[in-house]
Amino acid sequence: MARVPIIEIAGLLVVTVQEELHDRDALRLQEELTDRLERTGSRGVLLDLSGVETVDSFLGRLLTEIAQGARLMGAHTVVVGIQPSVAITLVELGLELQGISTALNAARGLSRLRHLLAAEGGRGRT
């Protein structure tokens, strides 16, 4: 059982999944993240999946749900570090994470998140 750390940096929440995400951990992450968004009022979530090498339909759907939940809490989500094999699996499962922003790595994701927040006219809480 891996506990996924949620780190708050400069008003953004950074979630780094370092190993395979099992169903129960993923559900707990969803709950914790939504809870943290409520408490911190963060406007952006960076979800780093570079440590994930396999994905199934459950996790694929949950990623979409996490992003949708974050949006309801007023935050943008950018998913970064998706591995090629994971991307292929997601597309084959028909889970194209539509409506979720993506970026190659954390650095790019961060600038994308800033861009999204700036486009909205506001700034992340610092």
Place this chain on the structure above:
Amino acid sequence: MIAQPRPDQEPAPQQATILEEQRRTIRELQTPVIQVWQGILALPIIGSLDTARAQDMNEALLDMIVQTSSEIVILDITGVPLIDTAIAKHLLETVAAARLLGAEALIVGMSTRTALTLVHLGLDLSGVTTRTTLAKGLELAFRRLGLEVVPRARANPDAAFADAGDI
């Protein structure tokens, strides 16, 4: 990988080498991923696109996106004679997979016939940016990356003058 020659009719060693080379060449020809600029990849698709080929293409492309940190992928379908539902589906899958890695895919080489076929087939390409030629796609890619191609004299008159002195 490569099919082993059957022991009962094993080709001559020289012939086997040639066969293997040819197979490798064909496989490489099928999925060339070209880096046309820093951050821009091009994928010229020639001929038809079956599932196996589309998978190879996807894998090669996604690996290359990671290797080169590319943000734009240009899928050139100039060389695809006829688009059908299956090929269009493969193309859309490639676009979706590239997007998951944070890269935007542009489909270029759209001919009148292809465009009409796609419309007739009722395929939704509303989420995909398309252009008629590779040149236009490249121009768009440059713009997305904040680059601009301008005549040298206009960009930097001093540089043009210095070069003229060299000749």
